[in-house]
Amino acid sequence: MGDVTDTQARRIGVVGAGIIGLAVARRMTELVPAATVTVLEKEDGLAQHQTGRNSGVVHAGIYYAPGSLKAQLCRHGGELLRTYCAERGIPLDECGKLVVALDESELARLRELERRAAANGVGGMRWVERDELREIEPNAAGIAGLHSPTTGITDYRAVAAAFADDVRSAGGSIELGAKVLAITPTSDGARVDTTVDTYSFDVLVICAGLQSDRVARLAGDEREPAIVPFRGEYYRLKPEREDLVRGLLYPVPDPAYPFLGVHFTRRVRGGVDVGPNAVLAFAREGYRRRDVELGDLAETLRSRGFRALARRNWRMGARELRGSLSKHAFAAAARRYVPAVSADDLVPAPAGVRAQALDADGSLVDDFRIHTLGRVTAVRNAPSPGATSSMAIAEHIAERALAVV
């Protein structure tokens, strides 16, 4: 990428004050100090959706296909984030993560994970046998594990707030309560109509999370990939049972279902979460089971991608739904990893909703996906590890967006 600091872009717009939009805005102020950077956010506060409702894990980059954007940006983003949190006094605890194989049938996939981690250059990974596994997590089940000592936990709301402070200190502004209604690409940028005002930008970056497909379409982008919302429900261990888990305890992922598999996550501000599961949400921003947005639901059911996904995966969907409706089923899934856990140890915790992009054939878009439409750049898929990777995603996007001006 050439030098972008001599860009003609003076008015830079970003849609979305989640961690990615704020990271992009912050990066823009670094690259083009002479520009005016404006973030447009429909909510009255920062980080109200995925960023403020996730597991808080700083991923090491173990899982991702070597060479993918996720593999590159997660590792680099994690390094940038560690340095940033240290500088800004934001808590980040490298509590470590253990991925456990419950039986022989999972060993081959755990070995494959070890190979991936090595290919991705993730440092410090270690294969551990049963005894050592128990030294790390005395209450865990399993016959072998993969230990990542550098996986950590942080508070992504606090990170997003610090990014916003940086944007404002550099002269940028964050317009809350400004919902983007229309985007008109022009020969020299884009005009953006919001509920409060109309803006003209030389460069526009869309980081709209759960609404990313709709907002990108406003700018003339293609229909697919479409967002299908999956709610992730959590329970929390009662305080007197928190010592059942020391760090982060995960199952071996099933490559067919990247986000499934209940796990144990220590929170940086205290507490241990169990979850999340993945159930179809009937509202993109609906955090309770009873939240239904008819427009969202109809769009999901109409989407070609969702129908194809549902045909292939209804059994898995039914299993997740059972865990959602029954605390006992949820506890049973958790007990496979920590046998001492009972339903009585779990209390409900706030849920999140994942923006999962789906291609027309029903395949889950695995990698980060970014579309460029002249002077408009749209993030079309940024699921986990999007928060970990946010600063690296921002570097990646900002330089490309400015290069076209």
Ligand SMILES: Cc1cc2nc3c(=O)[nH]c(=O)nc-3n(C[C@H](O)[C@H](O)[C@H](O)COP(=O)(O)OP(=O)(O)OC[C@H]3O[C@@H](n4cnc5c(N)ncnc54)[C@H](O)[C@@H]3O)c2cc1C
């Ligand atoms: C349950 C769950 C657990 C996760 N766990 C982890 C984890 O442990 N580690 C990790 O790295 N990642 C994790 N992730 C992923 C991570 O949270 C996301 O990758 C990241 O937050 C995406 O940030 P974002 O800014 O793209 O989206 P968001 O945080 O969703 O922000 C998008 C913003 O755009 C705004 N917006 C939308 N439409 C408009 C409009 N028309 N006008 C103006 N504003 C608009 C929204 O209001 C919102 O504020 C998890 C996600 C979920 C849901």
